[in-house]
Amino acid sequence: MNGWDWSAVVDFMPRFRDGLILTLRVLVLGSLLSFTLGLVWAIGFRAGTRLVRWPVHAVTEFIRNTPLLVQLFFFFFVLPEWGVQFSGLTTGTIAIGLHYSTYTAQVYRAGIDAVPAGQWEAATALSLPVGRTWTAVILPQAIRRIVPALGNYVISMLKDTPLLAGISVLEMLQQSRLESASTFQYTEPLTVVGIAFVLIACPASLLMRALERRLVH
Amino acid sequence: MTAGLWTQWMLPGIWITVQLTLYSAALATVVAFAVGTARTRRARPVRFLAGLYTEIFRGTSALVLMFWLFFVMPSLFGWALVPMWAAVLALGLSYGAYGAEVVRGALNSVAPAQREAAVALNFTSWQRLRLVLLPQAVPEMIPPFSNLLVELLKGTALVSLLGVADVSFAAYLVRLATQESARIYSVTLVIYFVLAFALTRGMRTLERKTRAGAGVVATPGGAR
Numbered sequence: 001m002n003g004w005d006w007s008a009v010v011d012f013m014p015r016f017r018d019g020l021i022l023t024l025r026v027l028v029l030g031s032l033l034s035f036t037l038g039l040v041w042a043i044g045f046r047a048g049t050r051l052v053r054w055p056v057h058a059v060t061e062f063i064r065n066t067p068l069l070v071q072l073f074f075f076f077f078v079l080p081e082w083g084v085q086f087s088g089l090t091t092g093t094i095a096i097g098l099h100y101s102t103y104t105a106q107v108y109r110a111g112i113d114a115v116p117a118g119q120w121e122a123a124t125a126l127s128l129p130v131g132r133t134w135t136a137v138i139l140p141q142a143i144r145r146i147v148p149a150l151g152n153y154v155i156s157m158l159k160d161t162p163l164l165a166g167i168s169v170l171e172m173l174q175q176s177r178l179e180s181a182s183t184f185q186y187t188e189p190l191t192v193v194g195i196a197f198v199l200i201a202c203p204a205s206l207l208m209r210a211l212e213r214r215l216v217h
Numbered sequence: 218m219t220a221g222l223w224t225q226w227m228l229p230g231i232w233i234t235v236q237l238t239l240y241s242a243a244l245a246t247v248v249a250f251a252v253g254t255a256r257t258r259r260a261r262p263v264r265f266l267a268g269l270y271t272e273i274f275r276g277t278s279a280l281v282l283m284f285w286l287f288f289v290m291p292s293l294f295g296w297a298l299v300p301m302w303a304a305v306l307a308l309g310l311s312y313g314a315y316g317a318e319v320v321r322g323a324l325n326s327v328a329p330a331q332r333e334a335a336v337a338l339n340f341t342s343w344q345r346l347r348l349v350l351l352p353q354a355v356p357e358m359i360p361p362f363s364n365l366l367v368e369l370l371k372g373t374a375l376v377s378l379l380g381v382a383d384v385s386f387a388a389y390l391v392r393l394a395t396q397e398s399a400r401i402y403s404v405t406l407v408i409y410f411v412l413a414f415a416l417t418r419g420m421r422t423l424e425r426k427t428r429a430g431a432g433v434v435a436t437p438g439g440a441r
Contacts, residue, residue, distance in 0.1 A: 066413070160278070199276075
């Protein structure tokens with residue numbers, strides 16, 4: 001049993017900064033991937049033919065109902081067997097983006113369903129081509145409503161980035177483990193990381209709540 | 218994968234995952250109802266503390282919390298937890314915080330006239346909660362709880378990083394033994410999917426039962 005040692009906190013700072021930067025990088029790239037892929041799934045949900053709709057439903061439901069950690073291991077160990085050599089960081093970013101795309105797909109779907117039917121009819125009446133209908137009429141109205149919900153998933157994604165430590169990506173948690181392994185100080189690095197998550201996530205979720213009030217209602 | 222590996226690791230692993238899910242869900246339910254009802258109380262300090270709890274535990278990452286409970290608590294406070302219980306505590310506390318928001322939302326969605334009627338009938342606040350508010354609020358809570366339960370099931374995979382021998386950990390060991398990554402991880406993913414499916418089905422039955430118990434007739438948007 002030993003107490004709290006501020007010098008261990010100071011010693012941890014360089015590693016912590018590297019970990020934080022890497023975490024944020026994973027978060028930004030993973031979010032972009034999940035936003036893009038989620039939209040693809042959401043458009044797939046509305047496809048005219050069952051041949052597209054059913055597989056999209058099946059795949060997204062499967063990904064959404066299985067643990068991200070196991071998916072990470074799946075990609076980390078199986079992709080090299082298929083001859084694809086990615087770093088842990090790339091694999092992790094892709095896996096987390098793919099996992100969260102199945103959540104954002106549901107958000108997009110709700111947003112698209114909430115656009116009044118009159119808008120679709122008006123686009124048809126004006127004989128807008130399908131592409132213009134989506135980009136100029138439906139999506140601008142849908143996305144405005146779903147920004148807060150997407151933001152909440154970005155926050156969830158932030159809280160899932162420590163899982164990448166499992167495939168030895170040097171994000172915040174893994175940096176704290178390395179620090180502990182070299183200095184035998186277990187208390188301070190892990191506590192700093194835990195507090196960092198709360199300090200980032202709480203203001204971000206307050207911001208999302210404020211956005212929700214402004215954009216949705 | 219040979220039969221020996223199945224009976225040695227995978228089947229006990231599935232059992233550990235199920236146990237972890239049930240124990241954490243039980244703890245999370247207790248926390249969710251305690252904190253969620255506290256957030257609807259009139260006393261400001263109670264509301265503030267409950268709000269603080271939800272903000273902190275929703276803000277932190279379940280995995281970091283788990284590591285913290287397992288590695289830091291012993292050196293800081295002198296209590297050591299078995300990995301299994303550190304995991305249950307971490308999952309229960311953080312998913313309980315998510316559940317508290319669900320409980321609060323459902324309690325607030327009960328028509329205000331119901332609460333007023335209970336006050337007019339001179340019910341104590343405990344009777345009001347138990348006999349009037351909860352029977353109407355619980356059916357509303359079940360669909361979001363069902364989602365949280367699936368999230369919790371997925372969250373139990375994190376315990377493999379603490380060395381608890383759940384399905385994910387078993388998969389890792391079997392992979393080391395046989396080097397058949399694609400097969401083993403596909404089977405593991407399917408196992409989780411089947412468990413999640415069973416949980417969702419069970420929750421749907423529970424929803425029907427509680428709705429019938431509260432005598433609620435489905436009238437979308439009505440009776441507000």
